[in-house]
Amino acid sequence: MQLTSQDFKNNDFIPDKFTCRGEDVNPNLEISAVPAEAKSLALIVDDPDAPAGDWVHWLVWNIAPKTKTITADSVPEGASQGTADFGKPGWGGPCPPSGTHRYFFKLYALDSMLDLRASNRKKDLEAAMQGHIAAKTELVGLVEVKR
Numbered sequence: 001m002q003l004t005s006q007d008f009k010n011n012d013f014i015p016d017k018f019t020c021r022g023e024d025v026n027p028n029l030e031i032s033a034v035p036a037e038a039k040s041l042a043l044i045v046d047d048p049d050a051p052a053g054d055w056v057h058w059l060v061w062n063i064a065p066k067t068k069t070i071t072a073d074s075v076p077e078g079a080s081q082g083t084a085d086f087g088k089p090g091w092g093g094p095c096p097p098s099g100t101h102r103y104f105f106k107l108y109a110l111d112s113m114l115d116l117r118a119s120n121r122k123k124d125l126e127a128a129m130q131g132h133i134a135a136k137t138e139l140v141g142l143v144e145v146k147r
Helices: 122-129
Strands: 002-004 029-032 040-047 055-063 099-110 133-145
Antiparallel strands (some): 002 029, 040 099, 099 133
């Protein structure tokens, strides 16, 4: 399974458009080579370099396994979003206070659909995925605050 973006390469800088300094919308994501047995996909976007520890920017689950593209500023049809660390469901773009931060876009192929609510957080999603992960891939983007 592979996750790529036309907006940035793996371990490269995410354009400001997708951060709090720009339009604050999710970037385009391309999905390929999903295992045939996958019943759904889940996406976690987080920043392990945040001052308070891991900061969750986006949670999406029950993405149809036939999904090839998640376009900028959109959620795949039929998918659900969970509560990010900004306190609400949906994308919250990178907004590091200083230095260079890594943003991990982690995509999981699951052998089931998930029964979660918009109030659910990353720990709930990870618990629900336990024992159901058929494949995992990730894409890492960087954001730097220059002084």
